[in-house]
Amino acid sequence: MNSTDTPADRTRHLCVMNAGSSSLKFGVYLPDDGLKLWRSGAVEGIGGAARLRVMSEDGRETHAGQHTVPDHGAALRLLEGLEDGPMTRGNLMAFGHRVVHGGAAHDAPVRIDEASLGRIEALSALAPLHNPPAVAVIRELMRLFPETPQVACFDTAFHRSHPAVADRFAIPDALYREGVRRYGFHGLSYEFIAGALGEVAPEIALGRVVVAHLGSGASMCALAGGRSVDSSMGFTALDGLPMGTRSGSLDAGVILWLQQQKHWSVDRVEHFLYQDCGLKGLSGVSNDMRTLLASPEPLAHLAVEYFVYHVARMAGALAASMGGIDGFVFTAGIGERSAEIRARVLRRLGWIGFSLDETANQNGGPKLTRPDSRLPAYVIPTDEELVIARHTQALVQPPETGGLV
Ligand code: ADP
Numbered sequence: 001m002n003s004t005d006t007p008a009d010r011t012r013h014l015c016v017m018n019a020g021s022s023s024l025k026f027g028v029y030l031p032d033d034g035l036k037l038w039r040s041g042a043v044e045g046i047g048g049a050a051r052l053r054v055m056s057e058d059g060r061e062t063h064a065g066q067h068t069v070p071d072h073g074a075a076l077r078l079l080e081g082l083e084d085g086p087m088t089r090g091n092l093m094a095f096g097h098r099v100v101h102g103g104a105a106h107d108a109p110v111r112i113d114e115a116s117l118g119r120i121e122a123l124s125a126l127a128p129l130h131n132p133p134a135v136a137v138i139r140e141l142m143r144l145f146p147e148t149p150q151v152a153c154f155d156t157a158f159h160r161s162h163p164a165v166a167d168r169f170a171i172p173d174a175l176y177r178e179g180v181r182r183y184g185f186h187g188l189s190y191e192f193i194a195g196a197l198g199e200v201a202p203e204i205a206l207g208r209v210v211v212a213h214l215g216s217g218a219s220m221c222a223l224a225g226g227r228s229v230d231s232s233m234g235f236t237a238l239d240g241l242p243m244g245t246r247s248g249s250l251d252a253g254v255i256l257w258l259q260q261q262k263h264w265s266v267d268r269v270e271h272f273l274y275q276d277c278g279l280k281g282l283s284g285v286s287n288d289m290r291t292l293l294a295s296p297e298p299l300a301h302l303a304v305e306y307f308v309y310h311v312a313r314m315a316g317a318l319a320a321s322m323g324g325i326d327g328f329v330f331t332a333g334i335g336e337r338s339a340e341i342r343a344r345v346l347r348r349l350g351w352i353g354f355s356l357d358e359t360a361n362q363n364g365g366p367k368l369t370r371p372d373s374r375l376p377a378y379v380i381p382t383d384e385e386l387v388i389a390r391h392t393q394a395l396v397q398p399p400e401t402g403g404l405v
Contacts, residue, residue, distance in 0.1 A: 012093040013038060014392055015086060016385045017141075019097070019133035022046045024075045028086045029389040031093065031397070037386075039086045043067075043075040052078060054085060072133050073140040080144060087145075095141055095150045096392030098188060098384065099134045100237070101127035102154025104181060109157065109391040112138060112150040120152060126179055127236070129274065151392040158187030158194075159221075159228045166230040166321065182239075184221070184231030186213045186332075188384040193329055194226040195387075200366050201378050207326030210318045212311055213382065214341070215332035216244035216287065220311070222318040230321040232314050238273055241310050242303075244287035247277035248310065279303045289334050289341065308341060312348035325352065328377040330368075336381050342368060346377055 012032060018025040023046060028039040039062070041054035050069035054062045063082055069075050080087045097112075103123045110116045117138060124131040138150055167182055169175075190211055197205035209223045218241040222230040232240030242248040250273070258264045264272070280287035283303035285295050292300045319325035328349070330342050339361050346356045346368065353374030361368045365379040 012091045014094045014096060014389060014396075015092065016096045016388045016392070017098070017134075017137055018385065018388075019072055019137045021129055021133060024072055024079075024133075024137065025385075026079065026086050027385045027389070029386075029393075031389075031393050035386065035389050035393065040385075041086065043069055043078060045069070046072060046075050050075065054082070072136045076137060076140050076144065092145065092148050094392050094396040095138075095145070095148060096388040097134055097138060097150065097152050098155065098388055099152045100130035100155045100185065101183065102152075102156045103183075104160075104179060106154045107157050107160035109151050109153040109388075109395060111395050112152055116152070117142075126183075130237070149396045151388075151395045153188060153388045153391050155185045155187045156183040158191045159184030159231050161227045162229060162231070169234070180235060182231070182234040184219075184228065185233045185237045186217070186219045186221070186231075187228070188387045189213045189331060189382040190221045190223065190228055192382050192384060192387045193331055193380055194223055196380050197223075197226070197329070200380050201327060201329070201376065204327035204376060208319070208322040208324055209327045209329060210315050210325055211329045211331065212315070212335055212345070213332045214241075214311065214330065214335035217246070218243045218248075218307075218311075218332070218334070220314045220318055222321045224322050230318055232318070241314060242282070242307055243278045244289075245275050245278045245280045247273055247281070250277075279307060282306060289338060293338070293340060304341075308344045308348060311341075311345045315345075315349055316352070319352065325375065327375060328354065330377070330379045331382040336364075336379055339364070342377075342379065 014029050014031060016027045016029065023042055023044045025042040026040065027037055029035045030038050036057065038057050039054055044051050046069050049066055052067055053064050056062050063085065067078055069078060079085055099120060101123050103126060120131065121135050124135065141150060162184065169180065169182065171180060193211050197209065206225050211221045211223055213219050217237055219231060219233040220241065221228050238246050240248050255269060258269055278287065279289065279292060283292055283297065283300045285297050285300045286292055292304050315328065330336065334341055343356055343361055346354045354377050355370045355373035357368060357370045368377045368379060
């Protein structure tokens with residue numbers, strides 16, 4: 001096969017969808033080619049003048065442009081209408097979706113039917129900013145491609161193995177049973193890392209590993225024997241580490257104070273916590289780590305140091321959750337691309353047994369520590385879409401049947 005084949009020339013392909021509040025990212029995979037990525041891209045700026053980009057497997061841009069895209073349904077119709085685009089009819093085998101919140105009941109992906117979609121829709125109350133776009137995309141695909149199976153993969157599912165002490169807040173049991181729990185997020189990313197450790201870092205794959213997913217959303221996970229036992233994120237993706245625009249852990253008294261003393265409405269507090277805090281709020285300069293690292297502003301320096309400090313502090317907490325630590329992994333935008341942040345975190349963790357290999361770190365690893373370091377640290381690029389593609393293939397094409405079900 002060569003790169004000019006269209007999906008319809010191939011036996012089958014499956015499409016992974018990642019719906020954000022104002023974006024729709026996608027990837028088209030070829031299951032008969034070992035789940036090779038064939039097309040990827042995004043519609044960004046949904047709700048107004050949106051940018052469309054489609055890339056081929058060798059990084060060429062195959063489509064680009066500005067379009068008026070009022071909602072996620074319109075974004076799908078735009079993709080469907082593209083000639084040689086990601087959703088060419090023919091041998092479309094399945095759609096796999098990233099759904100941020102799967103609630104307490106979902107510890108694995110599910111094949112979508114009306115009943116399971118109803119359960120996912122009900123979870124929108126727990127994740128009002130995150131689940132509705134995924135539900136809208138699933139509904140529109142049911143309309144456009146009624147015969148094509150769809151699978152939902154949840155960011156919370158990988159964390160359902162947490163013990164009760166990590167799964168609860170110190171609040172009455174009745175609220176826990178109503179769903180006020182520490183769900184944890186970025187689970188698809190941690191699942192990818194848990195699977196990749198066997199190849200990249202086999203000496204720690206079955207040990208106690210702290211994984212830092214440091215992107216514009218940031219969290220950390222305690223992986224013991226490849227299973228999640230604790231996470232920095234809790235009920236929502238606001239908890240834990242400081243992020244691009246989210247505060248991370250915040251004394252609940254601050255929120256009471258904003259409401260009582262400044263008379264901020266619920267909507268204003270919500271917007272503040274999701275959009276105006278974190279690196280952006282603290283620095284007053286930017287939510288982007290690259291900008292902050294290059295900035296001469298004292299508050300930009302403080303924001304970077306605050307981020308590093310809290311990643312290192314969380315590493316200590318998660319090591320304590322596991323009764324020790326055998327290794328550390330960096331992943332996602334900042335973790336994968338910023339040698340400076342990795343170096344500063346590992347220097348802070350020197351006391352625990354990490355000795356940084358400066359050259360290896362500058363060269364992007366994967367191993368970041370010296371041969372004589374008591375503990376190893378790695379950088380491993382994450383691939384949440386591939387995890388979704390694998391689950392989708394497994395659910396629509398169980399290996400024992402070898403065919404679609
Ligand atoms: P998302 O959570 O949106 O998927 P990513 O994982 O793509 O985010 O990470 C985006 C973040 O990565 C940006 O905020 C940016 O600050 C940071 N980033 C990307 N490249 C670099 C770099 N070379 N140095 C420092 N930070 C970087």
